[in-house]
Amino acid sequence: MNWTVQNSDVSNVYIAPTFHCINRCLNCPLSNHSDSTSIERVVDRLTYFVSKMKLEPQKIPIEISGGEPFLWSDIDHLIQNILQMGFRPITFATTSQTMTSSTVERLQTIFKMASASPVFFVTLYSHHSQVHNGIAMRPNSWQSRIRGIRLLLERGFNVHLKFLLMRPTVEGLLDSVEFVHSEFGCPGVSVGFYGVDYSGRALSYMDTIGIKYTDALPKVEQAIDRCESYGLPVSINTIPLCLVDPFYWKYLAAQEITDGNTLLITPTGVDFLSQFDSVIHTDACASCVVQNTCPRMWNSYAQVFGTSEISAIKA
Numbered sequence: 125m126n127w128t129v130q131n132s133d134v135s136n137v138y139i140a141p142t143f144h145c146i147n148r149c150l151n152c153p154l155s156n157h158s159d160s161t162s163i164e165r166v167v168d169r170l171t172y173f174v175s176k177m178k179l180e181p182q183k184i185p186i187e188i189s190g191g192e193p194f195l196w197s198d199i200d201h202l203i204q205n206i207l208q209m210g211f212r213p214i215t216f217a218t219t220s221q222t223m224t225s226s227t228v229e230r231l232q233t234i235f236k237m238a239s240a241s242p243v244f245f246v247t248l249y250s251h252h253s254q255v256h257n258g259i260a261m262r263p264n265s266w267q268s269r270i271r272g273i274r275l276l277l278e279r280g281f282n283v284h285l286k287f288l289l290m291r292p293t294v295e296g297l298l299d300s301v302e303f304v305h306s307e308f309g310c311p312g313v314s315v316g317f318y319g320v321d322y323s324g325r326a327l328s329y330m331d332t333i334g335i336k337y338t339d340a341l342p343k344v345e346q347a348i349d350r351c352e353s354y355g356l357p358v359s360i361n362t363i364p365l366c367l368v369d370p371f372y373w374k375y376l377a378a379q380e381i382t383d384g385n386t387l388l389i390t391p392t393g394v395d396f397l398s399q400f401d402s403v404i405h406t407d408a409c410a411s412c413v414v415q416n417t418c419p420r421m422w423n424s425y426a427q428v429f430g431t432s433e434i435s436a437i438k439a
Contacts, residue, residue, distance in 0.1 A: 134177060134396075135384030136185045137211065141166055141202060143191040143391055146221060148261040149247075150333060151288070153323040154191060155261075159391035163198035167205050169389050174209060181210040189217035200230060207238040214242040220272025220283075221265065228275045244276055247286040251303035255292045259333065273308065282312045288320045289340045289363075290333040297347040305354045314357035316377070317344045321362075321402065322424040336429050337367045337421075348375055365418040366408075366435050376419065404431065412436040 142160035149155060174181060186206060193199055193216060206214065235242060246269065249256040253266035260266070276283050285304060287293055293300070297317075304315060319337065320326070326333060344360065351358035359377045360368065368376060385396040403420035412418070414437050421434065 133385050134173075134179060134184065134387050136187065137170070137387045138187050138189065138389070138397075139166060139170070139202070139206075140189045140191060140388075140390045141193060141198070142196040144195050145190060145192040145219070146195070146262060147192075147219060147265055149324065150259050150261065150329050151290075151320060151322065151324050151326040155324050157191075160191075160196060161389075161391040163201050163205075166202060166389055169394055170205075170209070173387060173394075182212050184211060185213050185215070186211040187215045187217060192219050192222060194218055194222045194227065200234065203231075203234055207234070207240055212240065214240060215245055216242060217245045218272075219265070219269055220244065220246045220276060221268040223272035223275045225275060228279045228281070231281070232279045241282065243282045243284055245284045245286055246273055247288060248300065249288065249290065249293050250296050251300040252296060255296065259290065259292065270307070277308060277310060277312050280312065282314070283308070284314045284316055286316050286318055288318050289335060289337070289344070290320055291335040292333065294335055294340045294343050297343045298350055301347050301350045301354075301356070305356060309354060309356065314359070315351055316359045316361050317347065317363075319362040319419075319422060319425060321422045322428055326424075327428070330428060334428060336433065337363055337425075338433055341367060341369075345369060345372055348372060362403075362419045362422060364421050364434055365414050366412065366437050367433055406431045406434045408434045408436045410436075411438075413439045 143154045143157035144160060145152070145154070147155075173179065188202065190196070248269065249259040256266040256269075257263055273283055273285075287297065287300060301315065304313065322330070322334070341363070348358050348360070358375055360372065360375050361377045363376070365373065365376060385398055388395045388397055402423055404423050404426045405420065408431075409415050409418070409420070421431065
């Protein structure tokens with residue numbers, strides 16, 4: 125553990141209280157893990173670092189993830205503690221599959237009392253149930269996920285739907301946008317297209333799911349145009365700027381690349397993850413004028429496809 129990190133070095137907090145999940149998604153590095161930690165340990169560690177590092181929670185985004193965080197029995201208590209500490213904004217990475225009416229009602233009460241508005245990030249591999257279930261490696265994953273999304277939206281929560289740029293997902297991307305519009309086309313829904321971190325068992329299935337950015341992006345641009353026509357908020361994420369048509373840069377969720385660290389609290393302990401740990405910086409990047417705002421390329425992607433697609437953007 126790096127005990128010398130200063131408060132100015134922490135840009136966000138990531139908490140995964142459990143690695144347990146009901147799916148075994150091909151790209152998930154935790155699909156064979158089920159460890160969990162206790163509410164006391166999570167809160168004690170978070171409280172310690174807030175005090176030790178003089179963090180200002182109201183300025184630090186926090187993400188609650190997993191595994192599936194809503195399988196963890198103390199999730200309500202964790203949320204209440206985080207809200208009391210003042211962390212904002214709050215996001216959840218969830219399958220939504222474990223959501224029930226009573227769960228969503230409890231969450232609505234908790235967040236209403238704190239005057240807070242979280243965002244729930246939910247990954248959809250496809251509008252087609254068989255494609256989605258095949259990647260999630262669980263029958264009925266798609267059906268229960270759609271039900272959970274509906275429950276969240278009905279209670280007024282914001283839901284961000286993540287489409288990972290795997291080959292089966294990309295091939296049906298326009299139809300997926302049509303599905304989102306017809307099924308969830310209401311305030312509170314947004315869509316994001318994400319480059320894939322080929323982790324977990326993904327490398328064993330590259331013939332099925334692997335696709336290069338340059339092959340995927342024409343479909344992504346068409347899907348963005350379709351989202352715009354429906355007034356559906358849309359973004360592009362974790363894709364190098366040099367590969368995206370400048371017209372679509374306004375949709376790219378770029379952020380300044382700094383030396384900031386993510387404070388990680390998981391069942392395996394506490395750690396600090398640099399923004400540079402999981403993305404690659406090529407020789408071309410060194411002379412690029414947007415290198416400090418580019419989302420860059422996943423290390424795992426570069427290991428599979430190389431870096432020949434990357435080129436420096438000149439002034």
